[in-house]
Amino acid sequence: MRTRMGALTLGRLLGEQWRSAGPTYLGLAGRLRALVLDGRLPLDVRVPSERQLAEQLHLSRTTVTAAYDHLREDGFLRSRQGSGSWTAVPGGVRPTGGAIAPATSSELAGDVIDLAAATLPADGVAVRAAYEAALLELPRHLPGVGYDAAGVPEARRAVAEAFEARGLRTDPSQVVVTSGAVSAWALLLRVLVQPGDRVVVEQPTYPNALEAARRAGARLVPAPLGDLDEPSWDLDAWRAVLRQSAPTLGYVLPDCHNPTGAVMGAAQRAELVAAADAVGTTLVVDETLVDLRLDGRAPEPPLASFSDSVVTVGGVSKSAWAGLRLGWVRAPRDLADRLVEARLSWDLGTAVLGQLALAHLLRDPDREAHAQARRDEVRVRRDVLEVALRRELPAWRWRTPQGGLSLWAELDHRSSSSMAEMAGAHGLRLAAGPRFGVDGALERYLRLPFVVPADRVDEAVRRLAGLAAAAADQRPTRLVV
Ligand SMILES: Cc1ncc(COP(=O)(O)O)c(C=O)c1O
Structure with a gap:
């Protein structure tokens, strides 16, 4: 219908x-x-x-x-x-989008600057220290069989403590350790969504989460995020979408939204959760980017603090390193049990050594100092990118992101897909705007990550300006690349 x-x-x-x-x-x-x-x-x-x-x-x-x-x-x-x-x-034409793949070494050969991925290298000191501590602890686990689909107790406790520190009562039995946040989302889809069920998502949103939902057979229902002049969530539209389509699940990024970097205020959080609860939609909040708040303001209350039915997924890919491949779900106890059961026929759990490292990362007394240093570095990269964009591409518009790793630029012409298609010839790698939408929309937008080292940003934006000029007159041959 x-x-x-x-x-x-x-x-x-x-x-x-x-x-x-x-x-x-x-x-x-x-x-x-x-x-x-x-x-x-x-x-x-x-x-x-x-x-x-x-x-x-x-x-x-x-x-x-x-x-x-x-x-x-x-x-x-x-x-x-x-x-x-x-x-x-x-x-x-109804493009199907697709997940963003990390650059292969051959794609990055020959001086290509990657503006497609929004991710950083490891916080090497913290990650190495966590693995060293984990190796010392591993012998205690070796007499066991090593299978634990919920996660090792130390890791579940450490995740629960991290939620408690943010004011969210959490029992370790509510936590399932997964191979990253996307894996947590895919597991939730597997358990909660039947083919044909509706899943409401922000438009724009994180492409790989969209693709996971498509592959689970979900029918994606977009709900708008507002526009550049009104960057917060359009809750009237959300209420209408929720009422009309009563989706099974909703996937939201209120904490340093990918790709816009917007942060949802407390009042909107309360309203969104109430609207979802009213129609029985389970909201899944992805907090992957929560530690990258860049505007120095106090953190907003976690979305799950507004209702026990909200499910949270998160991980350490942005705060520490994606190479850990570790994340988690925090869910009501009965759902956590169902997730664990579903894993028995999927991946049987996550590697023990990494989970021990995760526990150390989360309990590291210097964790906040590490996070602050990362935010400081990211803020510099964001600021340098904005200066270069204003100089080289003055007609493009965007809102300064409150957090996250990317800004969402509105182009002065409709050629995001053309730009992505032609990027290689200009020494760039780009992800076109339609990747971030449900049905081929967002052609006038481009996500620009600020993960490029500051001394490479000017060169990246010069190339981008050259590419934009070359692509301005092109019509996209495909709507999605
Ligand atoms: C919103 C969001 N969720 C999840 C991920 C990936 O998380 P993980 O590496 O923990 O699977 C990303 C990475 O870009 C992201 O932006």
């Missing part, structure tokens, strides 16, 4: 600016097209009838009919007698 968007909600999304330039029907059609391309108006959504929209916008019905006709001709709207009209993309 297609979701519907009411005239009131669409009127709010449209805003008023489109009324100011040129013929009204063209302004309306152009604004609707931009909303589809930006993913704020998802694909396959039934739009209000011409009469309803005309009433809402105080326009004549002929004007709305002309705008809809125009969109139909361009392929952004499709209609069938008796079924109304729904949003589409030209040619019916």
Whole structure:
């Protein structure tokens, strides 16, 4: 069943600016097209009838009919007698996105700068010390069989203590140690989602989480994050999506959102959780980037502090090193038990040595100092990137990220996919905007990670500006690369 968007909600999304330039029907059609391309108006959504929209916008019905006709001709709207009209993309191209793969050594050979991945090298001192301590402890575990699908007790306790330190009562029995946050999310999908179930996600969001949900057979339902002028979560739209599609699961990144770096405030957290609880949607919050808050403000309360039904996944890939391949789920006890059971036919658990290292990393008395040093380094890289972008690409727009490892730039032309396709020839690696959306939207956006060492940023942005100029006139041959 297609979701519907009411005239009131669409009127709010449209805003008023489109009324100011040129013929009204063209302004309306152009604004609707931009909303589809930006993913704020998802694909396959039934739009209000011409009469309803005309009433809402105080326009004549002929004007709305002309705008809809125009969109139909361009392929952004499709209609069938008796079924109304729904949003589409030209040619019916429905890209499937795909996970972002780490660069291979051959891709990085010959001086290519990687702006596709948003990840850092290890905090070498902390990681080495954690493994050294873990090696000393390993002999205690060798008399055991080494299988423990929930995780070794030390690691579960250390994760629970880390939640407690943030004010969230957590029993170790609620914790399952996994091979990273994505693996935790995939395990949750395996247990909670049947093929065809709906999963609501932010648009934009982390591509690899999207791909995990697709592979679990989920039907992805996008909910907008707001735009550059209104960067917080659009909770009216979230409420409408939740009410209309009652998704089984929701996947959210309120803590240093990937790709925008936005942080959700406490009041919005309470509202979002209440809206999800009201329709029985289980929210899964991915806190992978929570330690990378860059604006120096006090941390927001964890999303799980608003309801016992919220499930949290997290890990140390961004704060310490992705090479650890360690993460966790914090869930209500009965769900944690189901996750453990599901692992018995999947991976049977996580390597013991790494889990012992994880416990040390989390209990390291210098943990906060290490995290602060990493934030300081990342902040410098972010600031240098912003200066270079303002100089080389002054027409691009973005919000300074409150945290995380990337900014989300709105381009001055619609060629994110073309840029990604052509990046190699300009010595770059890029992930196109549509990767971060559900259905091929977000073509005017590009995620720019600030993980490149500060002394390489100027060169990276110079190449980006050259590439942007070359790609400006291209139409993408595919919507996703
Ligand atoms: C939001 C988010 N979740 C999860 C991950 C990956 O986490 P892990 O390495 O723990 O699987 C990333 C990495 O970019 C991410 O940005």
